[in-house]
Amino acid sequence: MTTKKTVLITGANQGLGFETAKQLAELGYYVYMGSRDSAKGIAAKQKLNESGFSNVEFIEIDVTDLNSIKSARQELEAKSQRLDVLINNAGISGGLITQNMSTYDIENLRKVFETNFYGAVQTTQQFIDLLKRSNEPRIVNVSSGLGSLGFSFSHDLAFYAYGCSKTALNAFTVSLAKELRDTNFKINSVEPGYTATNLNQYQGTQTPEQAVGIIVKYATVSNDAPTGKFFWKEGEFAW
Known part of the structure; x- marks a missing residue:
């Protein structure tokens, strides 16, 4: 059994997840790369192996x-x-597409929430006991500025279904952090920024390499760090 600090990243076969896996592996973490598609997960793990990383491993996990x-x-x-x-x-x-909530397909909305919200909740619930065995347990929920109610209302943005799911994820962050506030758990949401990934058909303004610093930062914070907050590269992000 490994004695290195361990991390599980869901959706680690591409984009932000893959780059986060790479950067945490560089820091010496033993990284479990979660992916629902075993072929893509294995290929991603092999890609890091070919880059010299032996401290990475693939785990098949479908968060839905x-x-x-x-x-x-x-x-x-x-x-x-x-x-x-x-x-x-x-x-x-x-x-x-324009996700106007007055007309957005309800079944598609359920699918968004199944992955972005319920998936995160039930994954956390299943792994919480293993996290409690750590001296410095950390949970990072990868959110979005679209999950900020104030930000979404004041900007001309159309992906409201996605944003609603991230607002719910932020609420989960707050609730869980409050529940575990008297422990060493540090549980935070982060906004990586508008990043070119498969999620947005590579339309973002930054690369995953540029974006994941905020994820890595709050995955590796010390025990005197804040919990139950929402952060981006400029500091705290408004709910």
Whole structure:
């Protein structure tokens, strides 16, 4: 069993998740790269292996499938006595279309929430006991500025279904951080910024390499760091 600090990243086969895996591996973490697509997950892990990283491993996990999450937890627990960091990164956009809530397809909205909100919640619930075995447990929920009510209302943005799911994710961050405020848990939401990934058909203004610093920062904070907050590269982000 590994004695290095361990991290599980959902949606780690591409984009922000993959780059976060790479940068945490560079810091010496043992990284479990979660992916619902085993072929893509294995390929991503092999890509890091070819770059010289031996401290990475693929775990199949579909955050919308409770049985898949339970299997991933059993697999990880068989390899490590604890989990130090959980990064809830897996997410879907709901389509790059105008998401007017008066007309948005309700089944598509359910799918967005199943991944972006319920997926993060049930993944956290299944791994919380392993996190409690860590001396410095960290949970990072990868959110978005669209999850900020004030930001969304004051900007001309149309992806409201996606934003609603991230608002719910932020509420989960606050609720869980409050529940565990008397422990060493540090639980925060982060906004990586408008990043060119598959989520937005690579329309972002920055690369994943430029974006994931905020994720890595709050995955590795010390015990005197804040909890239950929402951050971006400029500091605290308004709810």
